Amino acid sequence: MSDCSGGSCSSCSSCGSSDDPDRLPPGMLKVYDLNQSTADGVLVWIETEGFGEDLRMADVSAELLGAARGLSDGRVFGVVFGGQEVKALYPRIFGYGVDTLYHVRERDLEVYRPEGYASCIVSLIKRIEPATVLIGATSRGRELAPRIASELGTGLTADCTGLTADGRRIVMTRPAFGGNLVADIECLRFPQMATVRPGTFPMPEARDGTGTAIYWQFSGGLSKEIMFEETVTESGEDIRDARILISLGDGIRDRSLIDVAESVARKVGGMVSCSRSLVEKGWMPRSRQVGMSGRTVAPEVYIAFGISGAVQHRAGISGAHKVIAVNSDPDAPIHHYADLSLIADAGDILREMDRALRGSRSGKQ
């Protein structure tokens, strides 16, 4: 081959002619894009909650599995961590449409460890080459996903509120600037990764199914020394499940109004939530906080009492079906954002509601 000089020889045709750039080696009908990835399908991390007999799948994982089928023509993969007890979830997982489930049963990874989980999922991604990796935007998912993306060197869109498929490409929609803007984002590499907010997709119908489960073996990854762990049991109810939210903010100056609000919430079948300031005053538990640093809620009706409506708070209620604002300040930003704004003192309205509802109930009896 030493006398092969720039394609001018005729001894072989492997290098092509310099004056004919389209000429290809025999048998090769077109120029293949060698950088084209062969990735296909969707991988979902199935997050589990609780322990032992009480083990269940996180709602957002079920929602993502339900949506994955519609986002891809390829296969739907699931990865789940845990021991024997996870087997009880198999029928439900397959019922949601998983073709192949990878079950990691390593003893080190039975408890959530972000470093080990990430390295393990990376090893799995390299094996199955999914086009898309979806993870629920829960407190664990939001720290696990970036770890995976970073180890793979791929892009990640956080906190998506919508996904649309364009072939195997996914356009990811996420709110920006406190929900005032919506951005459509594409990942430039496979696998494309996203964390998705709970409630973005509907809960799929629960039914049992069958499929292939594979025990995925993995060793390595950084270990982590967890000294102890305690379950935090605040009120069992979750404001994210409430259909009606009575939400209190800085305009609530009198602590007794929280009891009034609780009473109103009980009568209408709703729950009491709050903005950040009341959590910081220590009047309400953090689990009731709505907003960017709290929870994202999507009730039928959200009633904001004395909440000014900073962007951080509005970001938490963008999914609400109807927003009613009560604030004595006519210039409060919440008034631009509500379906119905009442310019009135929040406490007066709350007390009056409590009274009116009591009246209507006793009238029926």
Added chain:
Amino acid sequence: MRFAVAVKQVPDTMEMSVDENGSLVRAGVPSILNPYDEYALTRMLEMRSEGDEVIVFTMGPPQARDALVKCLELGADEAYLITDRAFAGADVWATARALTAFILKFVPDADLYVFGRQAIDGDTGQVPYEVAAQLGVQQFAYTEELTRDGDGFIAVQDYGDTRRTCRVPRGSVVSFGAVDPNGSLPTISGYLRARGMEVREVDRVAIGLGVYSVGLKGSMTKIVSTRTSSGSRRNRKVEINDPAVGAGFIVKELEAVR
């Protein structure tokens, strides 16, 4: 010990308002030190004992120097501004890559790399963990309490449904979960001390990254389009003089759902 704290300068979203069309008014909004980062910094300053050093660094435009000056006034010992025109438009990956390159070059020996939970403008909250993965160290998210323990530290993390206590080896990434709503004000002596200190500038070449590794070109995601979120709210405004009437309005709305 040496603590390296990553900070960001952000527009003060608390000061942002919406106009009649529901779009964001950004003009004239002041820039501040991200409150989550400020909280993380103050926690580290509280932990500092004799002989410890607190180093702050930020990636941003030249005017992000103001945020670093605030950190120095609060008591930080050293400040680095990672700035270069090529850094513009960086996504999470490109940001983490630049920060990691900086850390490896300038503060490779820090005992902790400390972050705030998220920036109030971007709100992705992912940079700390991407940096941790690139450094190959453990990450401690949503940290509530951090105490010294022998050669290392002990962190209490709040995952919402569980609270876990972990041993933190030196060189780990710690991100604090909370924020101080009132912020912190520098003392006069801190203010005077900071006047004699300089912010060191570091550019792309100094951290040893190529143009295709940083900024928009080094990003793994691309914003295809943005639009204002549909202002589908009806926006009916009523001034209420009699609370009973107002309560009636709401009760009527609620009856429609029940």
